[in-house]
Amino acid sequence: MHLSRSGSLISVSGSLNVMVELPCSRCLEKNSYPLDPEFEFVLVPATMKNLPHEMELQQEELNIDFYDGEVIDLGQIVRNQIILTVPFNPLCHPDCKGLCTSCGKNKNKESCECLEKETVDSRFLALRKISGKKQE
Ligand SMILES: [Zn+2]
Numbered sequence: 469m470h471l472s473r474s475g476s477l478i479s480v481s482g483s484l485n486v487m488v489e490l491p492c493s494r495c496l497e498k499n500s501y502p503l504d505p506e507f508e509f510v511l512v513p514a515t516m517k518n519l520p521h522e523m524e525l526q527q528e529e530l531n532i533d534f535y536d537g538e539v540i541d542l543g544q545i546v547r548n549q550i551i552l553t554v555p556f557n558p559l560c561h562p563d564c565k566g567l568c569t570s571c572g573k574n575k576n577k578e579s580c581e582c583l584e585k586e587t588v589d590s591r592f593l594a595l596r597k598i599s600g601k602k603q604e
């Protein structure tokens with residue numbers, strides 16, 4: 469991580485290499501994911517929240533963050549950078565089969581026939597309803 473200071477502005481750049489443990493969004497099995505966020509941003513003291521106009525224009529481009537007081541909580545900033553790169557729908561495996569919506573079995577480990585039965589059953593029910601109506 470690299471810090472450089474010009475006046476009250478602090479430029480931070482660097483990259484991280486971390487492993488995070490996240491539950492798979494399909495089967496909820498915990499899995500480790502490597503993350504290597506790269507970041508570069510400028511820290512501006514909170515007292516300068518009313519940015520000069522020209523800086524306001526650059527805010528998105530520059531990735532400006534604010535800091536309060538004398539102490540900069542780099543841990544917090546780094547955590548924010550990690551959170552930004554956490555996958556939204558992490559999967560333990562690209563073709564994870566997920567959990568069965570009926571019996572809750574992890575279909576990567578056990579197979580079940582709930583879904584098949586369900587569709588057959590609902591078709592039967594639909595047929596019965598139709599034929600029932602015809603008989604009335
Ligand atoms: Zn999974």
Ligand SMILES: [Zn+2]
Pocket residue numbers: 568569570571572573580581582583
């Ligand atoms: Zn099932």
